[in-house]
Amino acid sequence: MNKHLLSINDLSAEEAIEILNTASELAKISDGPMKKLPTLRGRTVVNLFFEDSTRTRISFESAAKRLSADVINFSAKGSSVSKGESLKDTAQTLQAMGADAVVIRHGASGAAQRLADSGWISASVINAGDGTHEHPTQALLDAYTIRSKFPEFNRSFKGLRVAIVGDILHSRVARSNVLLLTKLGATVTLVAPPTLIPVGVVDWNVKVSYDLDSTLKDIDVLMMLRVQSERMANSFFPSEREYSRGYGLDITRLSALNPNAIVMHPGPMNRGLEISAESADSHKSVVLAQVSNGVLVRMAVLYQLLGGAALTGEVSV
Numbered sequence: 094m095n096k097h098l099l100s101i102n103d104l105s106a107e108e109a110i111e112i113l114n115t116a117s118e119l120a121k122i123s124d125g126p127m128k129k130l131p132t133l134r135g136r137t138v139v140n141l142f143f144e145d146s147t148r149t150r151i152s153f154e155s156a157a158k159r160l161s162a163d164v165i166n167f168s169a170k171g172s173s174v175s176k177g178e179s180l181k182d183t184a185q186t187l188q189a190m191g192a193d194a195v196v197i198r199h200g201a202s203g204a205a206q207r208l209a210d211s212g213w214i215s216a217s218v219i220n221a222g223d224g225t226h227e228h229p230t231q232a233l234l235d236a237y238t239i240r241s242k243f244p245e246f247n248r249s250f251k252g253l254r255v256a257i258v259g260d261i262l263h264s265r266v267a268r269s270n271v272l273l274l275t276k277l278g279a280t281v282t283l284v285a286p287p288t289l290i291p292v293g294v295v296d297w298n299v300k301v302s303y304d305l306d307s308t309l310k311d312i313d314v315l316m317m318l319r320v321q322s323e324r325m326a327n328s329f330f331p332s333e334r335e336y337s338r339g340y341g342l343d344i345t346r347l348s349a350l351n352p353n354a355i356v357m358h359p360g361p362m363n364r365g366l367e368i369s370a371e372s373a374d375s376h377k378s379v380v381l382a383q384v385s386n387g388v389l390v391r392m393a394v395l396y397q398l399l400g401g402a403a404l405t406g407e408v409s410v
C-alpha cells in the first residue's frame with residue numbers, strides 16, 4: 094500500500110479488499126474482551142480539520158486510540174489559522190510534535206495531495222475529505238457496510254446494483270464511492286436533477302438517470318446524499334419542496350424498494366429534504382451501522398499505512 098491515502102485511485106481492488114478484511118479481523122477482536130490493541134503504541138496521529146466534522150473526526154480519534162496511538166486534535170477554529178497561519182506552517186508545527194500520520198479535512202479540493210507532495214512533513218497523509226473532490230475512507234466504510242449486509246459480495250461487487258441519489262455535483266462521497274464501487278465491479282447509477290450532475294460524468298463508468306422512481310425496483314443499495322447548501326452559490330433547483338418531490342426518499346419510495354435493499358446516507362442528514370425521518374429510521378436504513386463501521390475501517394487504514402504490529406487481542410508489555 095502507498096504511504097498516503099489521498100484518493101481511492103491510490104488503491105487497487107485487492108488493496109481495498111485487504112483493508113475491508115483487516116476491518117473484519119478488527120471487528121472480531123473488538124467483540125472480545127480486549128477493546129484496545131497495542132498495535133500503534135508510540136505512534137502519533139494528528140487530526141487536522143479545517144472544515145467541520147462529527148463522524149469522521151471522532152471516528153479517526155477513536156480508531157487511533159483503540160490502536161494505542163497518541164492523538165492530537167487540531168481544529169482550525171480557535172487555532173492560529175484564524176490569525177492567518179498558512180497550511181505549511183501549521184503542518185510543520187504538527188510535524189515538529191512528532192506526527193506519524195496526519196488526517197486532513199480541508200475545504201479546498203487537492204489540499205491533502207498538496208500536503209503529501211509538499212515535502213513539508215514526513216508523516217503519512219490521509220484525506221478525510223477535500224472540497225468536492227474525495228473522501229476515500231467514507232467510500233471504504235460504505236463498502237464494508239454493504240459487504241456486511243450482502244456477504245455474497247465478499248471479494249467482488251460484480252452483480253451488485255447501487256444508486257447514488259442527490260447532490261452528486263458537490264459530493265466528495267459520491268466521487269470516492271463511484272471509484273471504489275466500480276473498481277470492485279458494482280453497477281452504479283447516479284440519480285439527480287441535471288443541474289446536480291457533474292459535466293465530466295461521461296467518463297465515470299456509471300449510468301445516469303433523472304428519474305428516481307423508475308430506478309428504485311432494480312437496486313440493492315440506495316445511497317442518499319446530503320444537499321450541500323453551503324457549497325451552492327447559485328440555485329440548483331426551484332425549491333426544497335420541488336427537490337423532495339423529485340429526489341427525496343419518502344415512505345412511498347421506501348416501500349417500492351426490493352425487500353432486501355438497504356438505505357445508506359453518509360451524514361449529516363437533512364431530514365425532510367433528501368430523506369424523510371421515517372426512511373432514515375426505518376429497518377432498511379444502515380446509517381448508524383455506517384458510523385460504527387467507520388471506526389473499524391479507519392483502524393484498518395491506520396494499521397495498514399503505519400505498518401502496525403501483528404493484530405492480536407493480547408496486550409504486549
Ligand code: CP
Pocket residue numbers: 145146147148149150222231359360361
Ligand atoms: N460523512 C461525514 O464525513 O460526516 P462528517 O462531516 O460528520 O465527518
